[in-house]
Amino acid sequence: MKLVLFDCDGTLVDSAELIHETMLRTFRHFGKAEPTLAQTKSIIGLTLDIAIARIDGKPHADEEAVEMMAYYKSLFSVVRQDLDFREPLFDGIKDLIETIGPRDDLLIGAVTGKSRRGLDMMMNTHGYADHFVVSRTADDCPSKPHPAMVTECCDATGVSPEDTLVIGDAIYDMQMAKAAGATAIGVSWGYASVGELQKAGADHIVHHPSELLPLIG
Numbered sequence: 350m351k352l353v354l355f356d357c358d359g360t361l362v363d364s365a366e367l368i369h370e371t372m373l374r375t376f377r378h379f380g381k382a383e384p385t386l387a388q389t390k391s392i393i394g395l396t397l398d399i400a401i402a403r404i405d406g407k408p409h410a411d412e413e414a415v416e417m418m419a420y421y422k423s424l425f426s427v428v429r430q431d432l433d434f435r436e437p438l439f440d441g442i443k444d445l446i447e448t449i450g451p452r453d454d455l456l457i458g459a460v461t462g463k464s465r466r467g468l469d470m471m472m473n474t475h476g477y478a479d480h481f482v483v484s485r486t487a488d489d490c491p492s493k494p495h496p497a498m499v500t501e502c503c504d505a506t507g508v509s510p511e512d513t514l515v516i517g518d519a520i521y522d523m524q525m526a527k528a529a530g531a532t533a534i535g536v537s538w539g540y541a542s543v544g545e546l547q548k549a550g551a552d553h554i555v556h557h558p559s560e561l562l563p564l565i566g
Contacts, residue, residue, distance in 0.1 A: 350454060352483075352508035353565060354499060354531075356517030357461040358393050359539030362436040362471055365390055371428045372404070375421045379413075381405060390540040394462045394519035396492030397421060422464065436471055439538050441558035443475075449565060450480035456506050458483035460498040460515065460525070465489070482506070494524030499531050514565065520549035534564060 358364045369389040376383050384404045392400035398410035398418040407414065429435075449455055459481050461468055465488045472478040483505050485498035503510050515526035518539020526533035527550040535546030537556045546554060555561055 350508055352456045352458060352503060352506055352513040354458045354460045354502055354513060354515045356522045357459055357463055357471060359518035360516060360536055361438060361442050363439055364436040365540060367429060367436060368393060371421055371424050374424055375417055378420060379417055393540050394493055394521045396462055396487040399492050438475060445558040445561060446477060446480055456508060457481050458502045460485050462487050462493060493521035494528060496525055496529035499525055499529035520545050523549035523551045
């Protein structure tokens with residue numbers, strides 16, 4: 350039995366515009382310099398308070414970062430509705446999930462910096478709740494690259510890290526996978542460069558979801 354753990358933002362769904370617009374409004378509300386899209390993309394995958402602190406040039410999440418996180422969360426669904434922002438699946442993801450979802454030799458899960466509410470919304474939007482049997486979010490575990498999201502999914506399913514694949518687009522995904530003892534697979538269609546993924550420890554790089562099938566086995 351293998352466990353296949355997917356990151357969400359930048360791996361399954363393209364949520365950069367939605368996240369960036371919400372981040373812009375948050376920083377604007379607190380009278381701070383608005384982040385660039387590149388800055389926003391660089392923190393996608395981190396737990397939100399840490400992500401906001403990084404953009405704001407702080408080494409750690411302080412009380413203000415926590416306050417900004419709360420404001421961001423209050424805005425997220427509003428931005429989604431106001432501007433009709435969506436989190437579309439990347440090309441090829443639908444076919445991949447529909448191919449591996451029914452298999453009896455695999456378990457599929459999600460490890461994400463999203464909140465539990467955000468993950469549930471994404472899963473329900475795309476109809477994948479039944480395929481993903483385990484998940485850990487920013488509400489459940491320390492921020493990536495801490496290995497807890499992976500190790501807790503392994504414990505919950507009874508699958509060892511050695512039989513686990515972590516698929517993600519961020520350096521934090523690769524670092525998390527290696528720290529947990531799992532295989533790290535970087536995807537090039539997300540928000541980090543191939544070079545950054547390789548430097549972070551990626552065991553493999555794929556350029557289209559179909560290329561994951563031979564690696565999954």
